[in-house]
Amino acid sequence: MQLSHGPSDAPHVWVVAFPARLANDVRSVLAFVPDARLGPVEPFQVEVQGEIVAIPSRIYNEEPEVGLERSLTGTQRLILHCLYSRHSDGRVRQRRLEQIVSSSEPWVVPFVMQLVGEYVLEILEGIGQGLPGLAVPGSAQRRLYGEFISRNAVFFARTERRVVSYWSCYYRWKYATFGTYPGCALVEEFRAAASEQVGGRWPRHTPPPSTDAASGPT
Incomplete structure (x- = not known):
């Protein structure tokens, strides 16, 4: 509550x-x-x-x-x-x-990160457009978000699960697989930023982009 x-x-x-x-x-x-x-x-x-x-x-x-x-x-x-x-x-x-x-x-x-785990699709799209550097290895934006995630692993894991839940509850009719949902691309880029920051693979709490998921709200 x-x-x-x-x-x-x-x-x-x-x-x-x-x-x-x-x-x-x-x-x-x-x-x-x-x-x-x-x-x-x-x-x-x-x-x-x-x-x-x-x-x-x-x-x-x-x-x-x-x-x-x-x-x-x-x-x-x-x-x-x-x-x-x-x-x-x-x-x-x-x-x-x-x-x-x-x-x-x-x-x-x-x-910004808290908004990734919320339900407004246009906000997810805006975050993706506003953070082009996330997709660029070694970029300032990737380092900035990678450093934050490395310090807040539990927060990011919860954010990942929320992204999957909102996709399943509200947007599955539009994006048949999680991999096509804008939130999926975002969490993949954030995870890559964290992996680069720590020099190793960061844990995954979402389905891989190439697979479907049958997830309900959490």
């Missing part, structure tokens, strides 16, 4: 979603975020370069006015986009993803 924090807890919950050095920037961003009736949903924890962060599964705040966003620094706007990539509205998540997916900041990576 997922639990929601009360609205009064939101500032603390959002600050700990980022490395400690960004705490003041996060607080500056929160000054522009409208209040919400519901607080953030129970966060998931991952490691970012040796530091544990706890990112909300969902937030329910309306978006700030565009004019207010323009007054933020570049780092602060990136933080804002990351936070709203956790929004309950899939269209908001997709729009904010487009602003963060190509970032080279390690603390952005878990926000």
Whole structure:
């Protein structure tokens, strides 16, 4: 069961979603975020370069006015986009993803990776388009994501299983085999990045692209 924090807890919950050095920037961003009736949903924890962060599964705040966003620094706007990539509205998540997916900041990576394990097909396609370097051995993007996955093996395994589950539940009518589903290509590239990072084969938690799968939700 997922639990929601009360609205009064939101500032603390959002600050700990980022490395400690960004705490003041996060607080500056929160000054522009409208209040919400519901607080953030129970966060998931991952490691970012040796530091544990706890990112909300969902937030329910309306978006700030565009004019207010323009007054933020570049780092602060990136933080804002990351936070709203956790929004309950899939269209908001997709729009904010487009602003963060190509970032080279390690603390952005878990926000992108969490979206890989969700159900909006257009978001999966956007991630694939925004990370062309994943398919290039030795590229900066491959190193960035490979390093994150190597530190968060359990998180990535759960993401893989979710990709299979959402394909089976919602998209099997369109993609008859898992290997033709856009999420499959993504997890294959992420796994290759992790393998390159550790210098060995990374464990697989999805069917091979060339086979079918009879998987239900997990």
